[in-house]
Amino acid sequence: MSAVVSLTNVEKSFGAVKVLNGVSFEVARGEVAAVIGQSGSGKSTALRCINALETIEGGQIMVCGHAVHDPKLDKKTLRRDVGIVFQSYNLFPHLTAEQNIMLAPTCVKGIGKAAARDLAREVLARVGLEAKADHFPEQLSGGQQQRVAIARSLAMQPKLMLFDEVTSALDPQLTGEVLKVMEDLARGGMTMILVTHEMAFARKVASKVIYMHQGTVWETGPGAMLDDPKTPELRAFVGSGL
Amino acid sequence: MPTFTLIHFQFLCWAALWTVGLSAIAFVGGGLVGFGVALARISSTRWVRILATAYIQVVQGTPLLILLFLFYFGIAIVGFKEVPAIFAAGLGLTIYSSGFLAEIWRGCIESVPKTQWEAAECLSLSRWQRLTRVILPQAMRIATAPTVGFLVQIVKNTSLASVVGFVELSQAGKLVNNSIFEPFTIFMVVAAIYFVLCYPLSTWSRSLERKLNVGRR
Numbered sequence: 001m002s003a004v005v006s007l008t009n010v011e012k013s014f015g016a017v018k019v020l021n022g023v024s025f026e027v028a029r030g031e032v033a034a035v036i037g038q039s040g041s042g043k044s045t046a047l048r049c050i051n052a053l054e055t056i057e058g059g060q061i062m063v064c065g066h067a068v069h070d071p072k073l074d075k076k077t078l079r080r081d082v083g084i085v086f087q088s089y090n091l092f093p094h095l096t097a098e099q100n101i102m103l104a105p106t107c108v109k110g111i112g113k114a115a116a117r118d119l120a121r122e123v124l125a126r127v128g129l130e131a132k133a134d135h136f137p138e139q140l141s142g143g144q145q146q147r148v149a150i151a152r153s154l155a156m157q158p159k160l161m162l163f164d165e166v167t168s169a170l171d172p173q174l175t176g177e178v179l180k181v182m183e184d185l186a187r188g189g190m191t192m193i194l195v196t197h198e199m200a201f202a203r204k205v206a207s208k209v210i211y212m213h214q215g216t217v218w219e220t221g222p223g224a225m226l227d228d229p230k231t232p233e234l235r236a237f238v239g240s241g242l
Numbered sequence: 243m244p245t246f247t248l249i250h251f252q253f254l255c256w257a258a259l260w261t262v263g264l265s266a267i268a269f270v271g272g273g274l275v276g277f278g279v280a281l282a283r284i285s286s287t288r289w290v291r292i293l294a295t296a297y298i299q300v301v302q303g304t305p306l307l308i309l310l311f312l313f314y315f316g317i318a319i320v321g322f323k324e325v326p327a328i329f330a331a332g333l334g335l336t337i338y339s340s341g342f343l344a345e346i347w348r349g350c351i352e353s354v355p356k357t358q359w360e361a362a363e364c365l366s367l368s369r370w371q372r373l374t375r376v377i378l379p380q381a382m383r384i385a386t387a388p389t390v391g392f393l394v395q396i397v398k399n400t401s402l403a404s405v406v407g408f409v410e411l412s413q414a415g416k417l418v419n420n421s422i423f424e425p426f427t428i429f430m431v432v433a434a435i436y437f438v439l440c441y442p443l444s445t446w447s448r449s450l451e452r453k454l455n456v457g458r459r
Contacts, residue, residue, distance in 0.1 A: 051364060079366040090361035094379045103375060104365035156365065 004029050004064055004160055004191045005050060011058035012045055019045045021215035022059070027160075027193055027208065032186045034202035034223075035195045037212035038237060043195045046212065047162050050193065051084050064159050080108065083153030084162040087169055089145040091137040097124065097148045098133040101155045108156070123151040127181045143174030147181055154185075161185065163194035199226060199238065211237070244422045251431065257414030258435050264400045264410055267332040269393060272339025279344035284351055286369065294344070301341025306402050310334040314406040331403035339396055346392060350385035351377060387451035394440045394447070401436075411435060 003026040012020040019042045027033045035043040048054045049061060052068050052075050061068035064081040091100050101120040105111045111119070124130045127147035137145050146166055153161060163182065167175040179201050186192055186205050196202055202209055203223040211219040211234045219225065219234050229235040282294035301309075314330040354377050362372040404413035415432040419425050 053360065053364070075363075076366050076368065079364055082364075084364045086357065086361065088357060090357045092358065092361070092376050092380075094383070104367060107368075107371050107375060108366045152365070 002029060003027065003062070004031075005193065006062045007046070007050070007059065008061075009059035010046070010049060010056050010061060010069075012042075012049060012054060012056050019215055020049070020056070023212070023215070023217055024059075025210050025217050025220060027191060029191055030189050031207045032190075032192045032205055033194070033208045033210055034206035035193065035210045035212060036197070036199070036202060036237070037218075041212040042215040043212045044164055047084075047164050047193060047195050051082050051162055052078055053084075076108075080156060081159045082162060083156060083158035083160070084164065085146070085149050085153055085166050087165040089137070089142070089149045091145055091149055091152070093137050096134050096136055097129065097140070097151075100137070100148060101152045104152070104156050119155050120151075123154045124148070126154065126184070127151045128177075141174060142170050143177045146170065146174075146178045150178075150181055150185075160191045160193070163192065163196070165195050165197065167196070167198060202226065213237075246418075246422060246424050246427050246431075250418050250422070250428075253418060254411065254414050254428075254431060254435060257409055258411045258439065260408070261397065261400050261410040261436075262439065264328070264331060264335065264403060264408070265393070265397045267328075268335035268339045268396050268400065271332065271336030272343050272396070275336060275340035276343030276347060279340060280347040280351065281373075283344060283348045298341050298345050301337055302345070306334065306338050306399055307405060309338055310402055310406050313337075327403070327406050327408035330406050331400075331408045334406075335396065335400060335403065338399070339392070342392060342395075343389065346388050347381070347385055350388070351381040353384055354380045383454050387447050387454060390443055390447035390450060394443045397439050397443070398436065 005027040007026075008024050010020050010023040011018070021042075023042065023046055025033070035046065037043045045054060049056050050063055050068065052073060056069055059069065063078060066073060066078045066081070068078065091097075092103070095103065098117065098120045101123060102113070102116040105116045105119055106113065121130055121133065124133055127150055129144060129147055129151070132140060132144060132148070137148070140148065150161075150166075166182075167178050170178060175198070179198065182192070182194070182201075183205050194202075194206075203226050206223050209221055209223055209225050210217055211225075211229075211231075213231075213233050219229065219231050225234075226238050229238055279294050279297055282290050283298070285291050285294070310331060313334040314325065314327070317325045317330060317333075358376055358380065359372055362376040367375065400410055401412035403410055404416065407413075409417070411432055415428050419428050422428075
């Protein structure tokens with residue numbers, strides 16, 4: 001099993017606040033890793049570091065063969081391999097769902113308009129929204145917007161998908177439809193890292209759970225680890241969450 | 243004693259066309275330069291940002307009247323004798339509007355949420371593609387109303403071009419006044435013509451603002 005992502009002693013500060021204090025973990029091909037932890041434990045920052053949205057001050061990050069810690073990193077090629085979905089969807093409001101999806105394949109990969117449209121229909125079908133292709137983001141519900149955002153990332157055929165608290169802004173029903181799409185993706189063999197507060201989802205879908213606390217990886221294990229925490233911190237966290 | 247007649251009114255209307263023409267030159271020229279300066283203002287290169295900021299500060303900190311004098315006499319000093327007034331006036335107004343439009347548009351570009359830049363960056367788009375395909379289309383919607391609003395300022399400020407001898411609406415009013423000396427009548431008519439030019443613009447600006455403020459689209 002080769003690691004698609006490996007973090008080694010990653011350090012990151014915002015001003016005087018040390019957010020990541022020697023974070024290390026690996027995610028193998030096809031694995032679904034759920035990063036959990038309290039707000040401020042550094043989990044979102046760790047995710048953003050994987051995609052070079054934040055630059056790190058110490059340690060090493062290897063992602064799909066790219067040395068992300070290297071200042072000479074070509075971010076464009078890294079991001080062709082890594083897709084990311086945000087809590088606030090970040091769809092482009094001036095473009096329809098289909099145009100949102102077509103933008104990167106046509107601009108970055110030079111795919112023709114017709115082929116890009118076929119691709120957009122295909123990924124929209126995967127998230128169950130082929131009927132909404134011509135809708136603008138504001139005409140879609142939060143859950144639908146988030147599914148379009150997932151489809152937009154998928155259209156670039158990434159080797160790794162990052163999900164940054166993608167259901168935190170949604171009500172339980174809309175959360176369900178987004179989680180279902182993510183579960184389908186996981187079953188399809190996509191390597192995924194998700195920062196989440198959905199403990200039930202983490203237990204069910206994740207092949208690896210990473211509990212972060214105070215800027216470090218506190219406890220790692222399979223989904224079942226949540227039923228039998230080793231550290232008192234995770235026990236307290238799970239206890240408060242469920 | 244001659245009085246204000248149709249001939250005088252026709253002369254004023256003809257001069258108003260020059261006001262419109264000069265406004266158009268100032269807007270198009272100022273728009274082109276201002277767009278470049280706005281982009282320089284948000285450049286990723288530090289010294290480009292500093293230069294653009296300095297340009298805006300200097301232009302905004304100089305009275306338009308002085309800018310017009312500087313161009314009118316300055317061009318003559320660097321060797322071009324007999325500068326046509328429209329050239330100096332057009333150049334001065336272009337520089338003036340570029341300084342303001344650049345700052346208006348910079349604000350519009352920056353009011354597009356940072357997360358839009360980020361999302362586009364994560365899709366592997368180059369900085370130029372992010373700007374042209376994602377940010378500018380959204381910024382343009384925000385910019386329409388304040389830009390049309392600024393157009394009103396340009397129209398009114400063309401009146402200063404009279405100081406370099408350019409015959410636009412204000413200068414024409416002065417000329418008519420010199421011959422018939424009925425300042426109140428004449429300048430009331432001049433003011434009315436300015437109002438006729440500007441009122442539709444400000445109404446348009448207001449309606450654009452209302453329309454574009456509904457939702458983000």
